[in-house]
Amino acid sequence: xxxxxxxxxxxxEKILEASHQRFLHYGYSxxxxxxxxxxxxxxxxxxxxxxxxxxxxxIAVMRKLANDYxxxxxxxxxxxxxxxxxxxxxxxxxxxxxxxxxxxxxFFRLNEQNLPDTIWEIVEQVHLAELNLLSRAIKxxxxxxxxxxxxxxxxxxxxxxxxLHGIKVSAVSQKKVNFPRKEHLDEIHTxxxxxxxxxxxxxxx
Amino acid sequence: xxxxxxxxxxxxEKILEASHQRFLHYGYSxxxxxxxxxxxxxxxxxxxxxxxxxxxxxIAVMRKLANDYxxxxxxxxxxxxxxxxxxxxxxxxxxxxxxxxxxxxxFFRLNEQNLPDTIWEIVEQVHLAELNLLSRAIKxxxxxxxxxxxxxxxxxxxxxxxxLHGIKVSAVSQKKVNFPRKEHLDEIHTxxxxxxxxxxxxxxx
DNA sequence: TTTTGATAGTTTTGTTAAAAAAGTCAGGAA
DNA sequence: TTCCTGACTTTTTTAACAAAACTATCAAAA
Numbered sequence: 001x002x003x004x005x006x007x008x009x010x011x012x013e014k015i016l017e018a019s020h021q022r023f024l025h026y027g028y029s030x031x032x033x034x035x036x037x038x039x040x041x042x043x044x045x046x047x048x049x050x051x052x053x054x055x056x057x058x059i060a061v062m063r064k065l066a067n068d069y070x071x072x073x074x075x076x077x078x079x080x081x082x083x084x085x086x087x088x089x090x091x092x093x094x095x096x097x098x099x100x101x102x103x104x105x106x107f108f109r110l111n112e113q114n115l116p117d118t119i120w121e122i123v124e125q126v127h128l129a130e131l132n133l134l135s136r137a138i139k140x141x142x143x144x145x146x147x148x149x150x151x152x153x154x155x156x157x158x159x160x161x162x163x164l165h166g167i168k169v170s171a172v173s174q175k176k177v178n179f180p181r182k183e184h185l186d187e188i189h190t191x192x193x194x195x196x197x198x199x200x201x202x203x204x205x
Numbered sequence: 206x207x208x209x210x211x212x213x214x215x216x217x218e219k220i221l222e223a224s225h226q227r228f229l230h231y232g233y234s235x236x237x238x239x240x241x242x243x244x245x246x247x248x249x250x251x252x253x254x255x256x257x258x259x260x261x262x263x264i265a266v267m268r269k270l271a272n273d274y275x276x277x278x279x280x281x282x283x284x285x286x287x288x289x290x291x292x293x294x295x296x297x298x299x300x301x302x303x304x305x306x307x308x309x310x311x312f313f314r315l316n317e318q319n320l321p322d323t324i325w326e327i328v329e330q331v332h333l334a335e336l337n338l339l340s341r342a343i344k345x346x347x348x349x350x351x352x353x354x355x356x357x358x359x360x361x362x363x364x365x366x367x368x369l370h371g372i373k374v375s376a377v378s379q380k381k382v383n384f385p386r387k388e389h390l391d392e393i394h395t396x397x398x399x400x401x402x403x404x405x406x407x408x409x410x
Numbered sequence: 411t412t413t414t415g416a417t418a419g420t421t422t423t424g425t426t427a428a429a430a431a432a433g434t435c436a437g438g439a440a
Numbered sequence: 441t442t443c444c445t446g447a448c449t450t451t452t453t454t455a456a457c458a459a460a461a462c463t464a465t466c467a468a469a470a
Binding site: 033045048 | 433435
């Protein structure tokens with residue numbers, strides 16, 4: 001019984017890996033179920049034995065990516081010397097994640113408006129993990145007496161996460177590029193560090 | 206000669222006003238040249254005598270709005286008690302502008318990426334006006350000794366404007382739309398005020 | 411110079427048919 | 441019983457094209 005499920009899980013994993021590669025390389029709409037099946041030398045029908053439909057398969061891949069990302073964040077909770085270090089870690093991790101999976105997210109760009117709720121749940125989970133990591137850090141910092149107590153630390157973190165997101169968007173939307181080029185990456189990074197620096201000082205006594 | 210040009214200018218103004226009302230109420234794509242002409246009891250052909258095409262007409266309206274906006278900013282330069290007041294003024298002015306011209310900007314929502322360069326020039330002019338207002342304010346504040354001297358005040362202002370922009374983007378992407386809905390605008394406004402509050406404290410001694 | 415009706419040209423919209431891809435299922439193999 | 445497939449059906453995408461709506465032009469009149 002366990003052996004059977006193990007086997008199922010292994011197969012599922014293989015499908016997820018192959019799907020990830022396809023989605024990452026060609027995007028959602030340019031990937032067909034036949035191609036994924038072909039990569040694994042199996043029939044398309046078998047994919048439907050393991051996953052109910054294409055979008056669910058995509059979502060399963062996304063959930064896996066998100067879980068890895070979240071796990072990484074959780075492993076680093078309460079490991080920072082100060083609030084700034086926590087933010088620097090979050091910025092780097094998030095950035096790497098977006099960059100290395102950029103093409104995978106064409107699903108978002110295509111569907112734009114009406115994404116399945118499950119997707120938003122995953123996005124929300126990721127956001128909560130970031131929020132959690134940084135909230136712990138800000139609370140620790142408050143306890144340490146390094147910054148002023150605030151009645152709602154989560155709100156403050158949320159605000160700064162929004163602001164950091166804006167730094168990327170502004171740098172990118174300054175003309176017709178969908179994604180930051182290598183020469184922009186350092187600029188974005190520097191700007192974010194500067195923002196954090198000022199922001200955190202604004203929280204101090 | 207001068208009378209003739211005056212008359213032309215007046216007519217142009219009338220066309221711009223009527224166009225503004227149409228664009229504001231129905232948006233760019235749901236406004237036809239026939240309707241604008243009808244509002245003014247003139248032939249559609251006459252519109253083409255005064256403006257080369259529909260998009261140029263739209264841009265002319267936008268330029269007028271932008272010029273009024275910029276003029277308003279310039280009139281308030283150096284009239285603030287402190288840096289925060291300057292930022293609050295900028296945020297409020299910007300907020301009012303977006304709210305009262307909300308439907309007008311559906312042109313942006315439709316075209317998304319590939320807008321004519323002229324549009325971006327206008328956006329840049331507005332940005333420069335904001336930058337100028339706030340740079341003057343931050344320099345004054347530094348001279349006054351209220352905040353720490355920085356080697357490049359414009360850079361700091363630019364950073365904060367980016368962050369403020371990010372507040373909009375994040376609020377939007379959470380709600381699954383490309384452009385903020387009216388009901389989000391107040392939320393964005395509140396968050397922005399909170400952000401500048403913390404940010405400015407971060408600039409103090 | 412200003413204005414317009416008529417009309418030319420272009421974009422959008424709606425329709426349809428073929429192609430491609432998603433998704434299903436009866437039945438065979440392990 | 442679980443895993444797997446080929447053949448099949450259904451749905452979606454694409455292309456082609458005609459009709460409609462709209463933008464844009466122009467000769468001629470006021």
